[in-house]
Amino acid sequence: MLPLGIRLRILLRLPLLQASWNYERMQSLGVLYILYPALRFIYRDGDLVLACQRHLQYFNTHPFMAGPILGTTLALEEERSLHTEGTLDVDEFKAMIMAPFAAMGDAFFWGGLRPLSAALALLVAAAGCWWAPLAFLLFFNLPHGWALIAGLCGGYRHGSGMIARVQRYRLPDLAVRCKEVTALLLGALSAVLVADALRAAEAAPAWGPCALLLVPLLGGLARLGVSNLILILLMAATLLVFLG
Amino acid sequence: MVWSLDYLYAGLVSLLVGLDRTAVLQLLISRPIVAAPLTGWVLGDFYLGLQAGTLLELLWLGRLPVGAAIPPDDTQIAVGGTALALAMGAGAEAEADGLPMLLLCLLVALPLGKCGQIFDRLARQGNGRLLIRAEQELARRRPAAATRWHLLGLGFFALASLGTYLGIILPGSLLLPWLAPYLLAKVGDAAPWLALAFPLVGTAVFLGALRNRRILVLYLLAFLVVYFLREGL
Amino acid sequence: MSIVLARIDNRLIHGQVLESWVPYVHADCILVANDAVAGNPLRKILMTAAVPKGLGVFVETLADAAKLLAGGLLIDRKVLLLLATSDDALTLYRLGVLFGKLNLGNLHGGENRRRVSCTIAFAPEDLANLGQLEAAGVRVVAQCIPADRERDWKKLSPPPER
Numbered sequence: 302m303l304p305l306g307i308r309l310r311i312l313l314r315l316p317l318l319q320a321s322w323n324y325e326r327m328q329s330l331g332v333l334y335i336l337y338p339a340l341r342f343i344y345r346d347g348d349l350v351l352a353c354q355r356h357l358q359y360f361n362t363h364p365f366m367a368g369p370i371l372g373t374t375l376a377l378e379e380e381r382s383l384h385t386e387g388t389l390d391v392d393e394f395k396a397m398i399m400a401p402f403a404a405m406g407d408a409f410f411w412g413g414l415r416p417l418s419a420a421l422a423l424l425v426a427a428a429g430c431w432w433a434p435l436a437f438l439l440f441f442n443l444p445h446g447w448a449l450i451a452g453l454c455g456g457y458r459h460g461s462g463m464i465a466r467v468q469r470y471r472l473p474d475l476a477v478r479c480k481e482v483t484a485l486l487l488g489a490l491s492a493v494l495v496a497d498a499l500r501a502a503e504a505a506p507a508w509g510p511c512a513l514l515l516v517p518l519l520g521g522l523a524r525l526g527v528s529n530l531i532l533i534l535l536m537a538a539t540l541l542v543f544l545g
Numbered sequence: 546m547v548w549s550l551d552y553l554y555a556g557l558v559s560l561l562v563g564l565d566r567t568a569v570l571q572l573l574i575s576r577p578i579v580a581a582p583l584t585g586w587v588l589g590d591f592y593l594g595l596q597a598g599t600l601l602e603l604l605w606l607g608r609l610p611v612g613a614a615i616p617p618d619d620t621q622i623a624v625g626g627t628a629l630a631l632a633m634g635a636g637a638e639a640e641a642d643g644l645p646m647l648l649l650c651l652l653v654a655l656p657l658g659k660c661g662q663i664f665d666r667l668a669r670q671g672n673g674r675l676l677i678r679a680e681q682e683l684a685r686r687r688p689a690a691a692t693r694w695h696l697l698g699l700g701f702f703a704l705a706s707l708g709t710y711l712g713i714i715l716p717g718s719l720l721l722p723w724l725a726p727y728l729l730a731k732v733g734d735a736a737p738w739l740a741l742a743f744p745l746v747g748t749a750v751f752l753g754a755l756r757n758r759r760i761l762v763l764y765l766l767a768f769l770v771v772y773f774l775r776e777g778l
Numbered sequence: 779m780s781i782v783l784a785r786i787d788n789r790l791i792h793g794q795v796l797e798s799w800v801p802y803v804h805a806d807c808i809l810v811a812n813d814a815v816a817g818n819p820l821r822k823i824l825m826t827a828a829v830p831k832g833l834g835v836f837v838e839t840l841a842d843a844a845k846l847l848a849g850g851l852l853i854d855r856k857v858l859l860l861l862a863t864s865d866d867a868l869t870l871y872r873l874g875v876l877f878g879k880l881n882l883g884n885l886h887g888g889e890n891r892r893r894v895s896c897t898i899a900f901a902p903e904d905l906a907n908l909g910q911l912e913a914a915g916v917r918v919v920a921q922c923i924p925a926d927r928e929r930d931w932k933k934l935s936p937p938p939e940r
Binding site for chain 2: 316317319320321322323324325326329330331333334337340341346347349350353354357364365403407411412415416418419422423426427431433434437438441442445480481484485486487488489490491492493494495496498501502506509510512513515516517518519520521523524529530532533534536537540541543544
């Protein structure tokens with residue numbers, strides 16, 4: 302069992318995973334940096350250098366899913382040093398788990414939770430509340446902190462049993478639900494903003510639903526490869542020419 | 546060129562939130578909805594920053610920082626745009642001219658922010674050298690020294706953030722005093738519509754990228770229900 | 779069968795594919811053709827666990843993938859085909875899976891690979907394989923995510939030497 306101090310140091314190093322992200326091997330140096338306190342405890346001299354070289358192999362996953370992955374890595378690394386190695390090799394484990402977990406993390410944290418938090422915060426801001434940014438941070442970072450802390454501890458405690466535990470959360474399906482709620486919130490937000498703008502311009506409220514035509518039109522243009530930057534500048538130029 | 550010490554303070558914010566983008570923690574203080582009000586708060590006008598943040602937040606929400614793909618640097622656009630707007634006098638004392646000036650500053654900051662992807666790529670290429678150095682240390686059997694190279698990557702990412710910030714601030718503060726007299730009145734007339742265009746373009750691109758009929762239907766339904774609840778039938 | 783995207787990506791199923799490409803090409807089914815993954819039950823389970831309900835996913839060996847695509851099972855599905863290497867792409871093409879266009883996503887660095895773009899590093903055999911595919915009429919383009927520009931694979935320029 303690793304001493305508590307070392308486990309804490311690893312937890313504190315975990316958020317620095319991507320500090321040296323590079324195109325050659327992505328997060329590999331970050332993994333070595335995070336695991337180093339434990340490796341130094343487990344191995345000595347030549348074995349330590351060999352272990353370090355093993356963990357400098359190509360590695361890339363979602364930064365929050367590194368919690369459970371590296372937790373399990375620690376458990377497997379300990380088994381290996383005690384020669385009670387089970388069926389799973391550490392390096393093999395890391396190589397095969399990084400991409401699927403990256404996909405889950407990308408889908409849930411970037412594709413689901415981030416837009417959901419943003420839509421929620423924007424609605425709060427539209428209601429005139431100053432604490433919208435704080436709501437955004439809190440809503441996003443509770444699951445984020447959970448993934449890092451509980452992930453690292455759980456991975457270390459359960460070893461490869463962690464995989465089944467993470468799968469039980471069904472993150473890809475959860476991401477789909479998040480997107481649906483985001484769409485609802487964005488619909489409400491658009492309605493509020495359009496209604497306010499029409500009222501400010503003293504235009505008839507019947508124009509409101511016409512703004513809806515704009516959304517598929519702009520979305521279609523974006524899909525044809527027109528970048529967001531060009532779209533917003535085009536919109537601005539059009540508005541300036543006709544209204545300015 | 547409008548110059549003020551505030552650019553320095555905003556530069557410190559740009560460094561802090563820039564590191565959050567990739568290198569450290571990713572608490573998402575790098576999102577415009579947090580970065581812009583933070584800049585505004587440091588420079589003395591939280592609400593202008595909040596307004597900038599809400600305008601920018603949706604624009605690139607759908608671009609995920611997945612793998613080696615680098616999304617546009619909306620973080621520095623938020624910090625730089627807010628700092629420029631405050632330096633140009635868009636704060637609370639500007640009253641009716643505040644929003645038009647903010648919009649003008651954001652429209653100038655948006656294209657300038659393109660340089661962010663270049664700086665970000667340079668930082669990641671610089672990090673490649675750190676990996677080589679770490680391997681050399683390991684070959685010399687000095688593992689502790691190898692791990693220390695990792696932290697130098699923070700320096701490269703910080704430089705990239707500052708570079709992008711300056712890439713927005715320097716041309717921006719030169720251009721704006723020259724553009725404002727011509728464009729401010731024009732922007733003023735279109736301001737409420739422009740302020741609506743930002744979130745609508747963002748929403749459209751976000752939903753468009755999902756390409757999912759069910760999602761689009763949910764969006765339309767929510768829009769109509771909320772709209773008619775507010776306006777009455 | 780209809781293959782809406784054939785892609786070489788050494789990470790196979792991951793965020794770029796699920797979050798960007800699947801909605802972009804309207805795929806309703808992912809086919810991973812890879813001998814190593816198909817032969818390893820744990821890797822197979824992991825790979826399919828990353829995919830949400832409603833999106834079909836098959837992990838097959840190259841030979842089985844070719845059979846699956848030739849059979850009637852996927853006849854009205856929109857298939858996103860994932861391959862790990864240029865070798866696999868050529869093999870599958872020779873097994874009769876005639877995709878018209880091949881997308882190069884991620885081919886990350888390794889021994890004697892030369893990096894030609896941020897996400898692509900070619901080994902000598904990659905150049906030979908892709909050359910053969912192109913000679914057979916396949917358009918080979920590099921494009922990491924839909925928002926990137928599509929570039930001809932021969933026009934990829936190596937980054938500055940260090």
